[in-house]
């Protein structure tokens with residue numbers, strides 16, 4: 001018997017697990033200290049009332065013989081697809097039901113979609129970026145090439161004459177840097193993919209945080225993208241579903257490679273390895289996209305973005321370089337006094353009892369940088385900002 005040896009090429013532990021372990025050790029050693037977590041991007045506000053009502057109604061339906069439901073279409077109920085089509089119509093993007101695949105979150109689909117691509121494909125991943133893109137390819141034995149994000153290009157790398165990619169990962173608004181591609185830059189990637197016959201896997205998990213109407217919130221707002229891009233998105237950050245679990249993947253009908261429809265391949269993969277998202281959850285997701293639901297989830301987003309403004313203001317006062325915090329719940333800062341990412345992590349934890357995420361955990365180019373999230377409780381976050389100000393002044 002052989003194990004999948006590709007796993008031996010991974011780092012020992014997933015970034016957020018390592019951080020959680022370190023914080024737990026610190027808390028056991030100093031139980032009296034009040035540690036504020038601005039590390040993992042996990043929401044803290046409760047579900048919106050419209051979502052709770054819809055989910056409660058769905059629970060009641062499941063408890064009655066006449067309205068009970070068992071298995072349904074693996075790829076999502078018609079009512080949720082209709083709500084998603086309406087959401088995309090507001091972005092001037094037209095989708096059909098068959099192009100939408102409801103799943104249990106962006107992270108799973110980002111990993112699972114690799115099933116439909118050959119092992120020999122050249123994979124390009126921006127550095128720094130969400131670790132799941134590289135890790136899932138390493139698990140499958142694919143070689144990953146990195147494209148440099150840095151302060152010089154505002155952490156928004158573009159293809160150049162040396163770029164050789166079959167699969168390209170893009171995340172905008174970006175995790176971890178909070179940087180957002182504008183239409184022109186995203187258009188450069190779409191043009192590259194169309195020319196090269198590559199496929200872009202576009203992670204739009206933070207699209208709901210974009211408030212600047214000039215910035216794209218879906219790759220399909222870019223001409224030609226339906227012929228070269230898969231879009232993966234989630235209700236986690238949009239509607240506070242990190243603990244509920246629901247997301248969706250769009251595979252356009254026009255996306256064909258090697259004479260084969262990727263929509264058909266993904267549908268085939270899902271019907272074999274997946275049995276769909278619970279009815280209760282999908283009712284909640286559809287309610288999030290109703291007009292009342294959208295109003296309520298936008299309130300939560302405003303709350304988090306006010307947190308982002310507080311952090312940004314603090315960093316400005318301290319004269320620290322950062323990106324993000326506008327159109328994104330993440331703030332990406334340069335560590336003060338030339339500290340490495342993990343040095344700053346320890347310094348902040350030990351002296352201010354504030355937890356962030358070391359930039360180097362997102363790739364080599366993240367070394368010397370640090371990520372803070374705006375998802376915390378507003379009062380705690382103000383306290384954290386105050387502690388950071390006192391420590392770094």
Ligand code: MLT
Pocket residue numbers: 039040041042107130175
């Ligand atoms: C993060 O902190 O980067 C995110 O919470 C990770 C995720 O969404 O899986």
